[in-house]
Amino acid sequence: MMIDNHLVNKATDSRTDVEIEEEEAEVAQFHEDGYLVMEDVLPVDEVDHLRGKAMANFNELQDIMLAKMASAAALLGSDQDIASASQTETEAEIETETETGTGTGTETGTGTETGTWTGKMRGADSDCELPDKTEKRTPDMASTMGIGIKHCYKEIVQRHAHRFEMPYKMGADEFAVVMRCPRVMRTVRQILGEDCVVINRSLVVSGAGAADQAWHSDGPHLSATKDLPCHCLNVFVPLVDVTALNGPTEIRPGSVSMARNLKVEMLKAMVRRTLRPIAGPSVRRGSVLMFDYRVLHRGTRNASSEPRPVLVYTFAKPYYKDTLNFPKKSVFD
């Protein structure tokens, strides 16, 4: 994963006392809830421009992968059409991964109104429904790979059916929109420290028809016994307005602690009635959602007819290495 520290420039501080107080309150809120929405911090025209660029990269990679799949099918002399061949493969891969899942979390449980709870980290997220074999879809990105890091590539991972995370071409300077924003960078540095680094930049696309993900953390606690301060966080930059229709990222506020021992902590919180309601913020273009790597969250159903692209920037303390979320295998191998 490319670390582009040079883009994390120090901002000059010309804030008023009131602004300083407001920002400190925001950081305190982040520590309490595990997440924060910062409204209207990025220029909307730049966000709109990046949507075009990001989706062009996504479509370019999709074409590369479809061409790769077609030539593999031609080599095998397969008489299956591309879509049905890849559906069979996807089903086999999901079954394999379910048997041998690689999550570092251990607890699993089933929620009630809130969907499925797993103690799995995101890298092992593979608990979605199998594709409908009778459904004839036009070959698309989802046809080209299985689900979960074992079946995907360092350039793109299908996290859940029709929900992708793509680092491909995200290192380009034009995508450093968050690093160019002093308002966001100040908050990131207040949370993680001045020496924080960017450990990943990617595009998350939830395609039309993508379903709810399981609740998960993106990474583990670093201590087995106590909650250390946040060591890693994501900044989500929606490239379209995120609404109840195209599927907000839902967060379980105050759940950083729970992620350590999910089943037990959930039960305790239910009994003590301390479980906080789910937040599913509608985040407009120009606003950002920031959340602790450990907080429970999930992408939700995209019931619209359009993809919901979101840029993701992962910042961390300099010693933290994330080895869980992307494989080493390349599309171009």
Ligand SMILES: O=C(O)CCC(=O)C(=O)O
């Ligand atoms: O798509 C989203 O809103 C969240 C995605 C996510 O949490 C993941 O892929 O791990």
